[in-house]
Amino acid sequence: FEAHLGLEWLDPENVTRLCKAVPTRLRVLELALDGGSKGMPLPHIAGIALARTMGEMRFLIDAALTFANCEMADGIVCQIGLGLGRLRDFGNLRSVKLKFFRCTAISDDGCIQMVKELPGQLEKLTLDFSRCDKIGTRTLRCVARYLRLGLRELCLGFNFCALTDVGLVDLCNKLPSSLLLLDLGLASCTQVTGASLVKVAQHLPEGLLDARLDFRRCCSRLNESVERKAFRLPSTLRSLEVSLWSCRGIQEWGLLDWVVTAKGQVSQFRLDVKKVGGISNKWMEGLTAGLAGMGNLALLQLHLTECPEITGIGIVALAKSLDGMVGLRDLELCIPPCGTSAAPMNNLLRVLPTKLLRLHLNFHSCVISKSGLQELADRIGMMESLWFCKLILDKVVTVVDERIKALCAAWADAPVQVLHLSVRHTKIASGGVAALAANLPTTVVDLHLDFEGCSSVQDPGVQALARRLPTALRRLMANFTSCAVSQRWRQQFDSLAEFHDKVSCMVARGKPAPKRVTK
DSSP states (O other): OEEEEEGGGSOHHHHHHHHHHSOSSOSEEEEEEEOTTTTOBOOHHHHHHHHHHHTTOTTOOEEEEEEESOBOOHHHHHHHHHHHHGGGTTOOOOEEEEEEESOTTOOHHHHHHHHHHSOTTOSEEEEEOTTOTTOBHHHHHHHHHHOOTTOOEEEEEOTTSBOOHHHHHHHHHTOOTTOOEEEEEOTTOTTOOHHHHHHHHHTOOTTOOEEEEEOTTTOOOOOHHHHHHHOOOOTTOOEEEEEOTTOTTOOHHHHHHHHHTTTTTOSEEEEEOTTOTTOOHHHHHHHHHHHHTOTTOOEEEEEOTTOTTOOHHHHHHHHHHHHTOTTOOEEEEEOOOOOSOSHHHHHHHHTOOSSOSEEEEEOTTOOOOHHHHHHHHHHHHTOTTOOEEEEEOTTOTTOOHHHHHHHHHHHTTSOOSEEEEEOTTSOOOHHHHHHHHHTOOTTOSEEEEEOTTOTTOBHHHHHHHHHOOOTTOOEEEEEOTTBBOOHHHHHHHHHHHHTSTTOOEEEEEOOBOOOOOOO
16 A cells, blocks of 8 residues: 655545555555645544554555654654554564654654564664654664664664764664664764764674765764774675765765775765865875775766865876776766866776766866867767766866767767756857757657756757657756747747657746847
C-alpha cells in the first residue's frame, strides 16, 4: 500500500477515515502526509488510528512513514512507536523508515518514547528529524542505546537540529559490527565540531561497505596532531561520500587522510570541499596521489569550487591522476578558476577518460583556450557509451559559435539520453544555437539548455531549435533570459514545444535584451 497525501487539500475527517481503512494484511506500507506551505495539523484521531492499525499488521515487513510540514503532537509520535512495538512478537518486521521533516512541534520527549518501542530485530533503520527545532542530543543518545547487533543499514538525519558532540560520541561507541551502510546527515548542526568527525573516523566498524557523512557547515578547527592519528577507514569499504561544504576550520591534512587510507579498495568516492579554507595545491597533490592508488575506482565526484588557493599546479596534479583511471565510468568535476593561464585546464581536458557512461563538468569562469575546447570535443567524441552529459561553461570567454559546432558534432552520434548545456554570458550567437539543434542526438530524452545573458542569440537560432527537437524527447527546459529574442518567437517556441510529441514539461522563459541608447 502506497499513498502520498496533501493535508491542505483534504478534509480532516477523510484523513482519519483513510488511516482507519488501511488494510492489516499488508507486507509493505508506505505513507506520506504533507502539511504543505501552511503547515497543516495532523488530526490527533488520525494519528492514533494509524498507529492502532499498524499494530495489527502481523505480516508487515517494510514500514515507511513520512510526515512533512505537519503540526503534530508528541502523543502521535509515541503512539506510532507503540504501534510498531506491537509487531515485535510477530517477528516479521525488518525495515523501518520514519521521517519527520519540519515538524516543529515534536520534541525529544516524544521521539525518545518512540525509539524505545521499536522492535529489536530490524535490519534497516531510517530516522530523519531534519529541521525539527526541538530535536537534539537526547534523541540521538537514545538511538545509540537502541542499536542492536544484526542491524545492517542505519540512516540518521539530524540536519538543522540542536546536536552536540556528546550525542555523536555515544553513537560512535555503540555502532554495531554488523553494519554495512552508515548514512549520517548532520548539515548545519552548528554545535557539532571537528572532534565529532574524528570520532566517526575512529569508530567506523570493520565490515562497513558504504559510508555517507554530511558535515556541511558544522565543523570547527581540529588539532593537527589529533587529525594525523585519528582517520582510519575499514578495509572492506567500497563507497565513501564526505561533504564538508563551508567547514572553514577543517585543516587540510585531516581531509587528506581519508583518501590516503582508502588505497586499492574504494570504487566510489565523493568529496565536497566547497568553501573549505586551507584547500591548497599541496593538498591537491596529496589527494591525487591517494586517488592514483585506488585501482578499482569507477565513480569520482570532486567539488572544489570557491577554493581560491588552488592554482594551475593543483589542476595539473589532478590531470595526472585522471590519466591512469582506465576503469572510471562516472566522472563529476567542479573546478574553480585557477589563474590566467589556459594550459592547466587544457591538460585536464586532454586526459578525460573515454569509457565514461556519465560526465558532469562545471568550469564556471575558468580559463580555457580554443584548443582546450577542441580537446573536450575530441574526448567526448571517443565516449561511445556516454548516456549522461552535463557541461557548465558559464562565462568562459572562448565559447563561440565555432567551438560549439565542434562540441555538438562530437556527441551527435553518441547514445546520449540526458543532455544539459549551460553557456550563460558567453559569445554564442544564433549560429551556435542552430548548430546545436542540427546535431542533437536522436536518443535525447531530457534536454536542458541555458543561454541566459547571450545577447547575440536571436530569432533564427530559436526557430532552428524549435523545429529540430528529437522525437524521443520527454522533458525540455530552455532559458533565454536577456537574449535578443522577440516575444513572437518566444510564444511560437512555446507552442511548438507544447505540441511536440510526448514533451511533458516545457519551460521557456526570459526577457529581451535591453536596447542600447546612443546619444
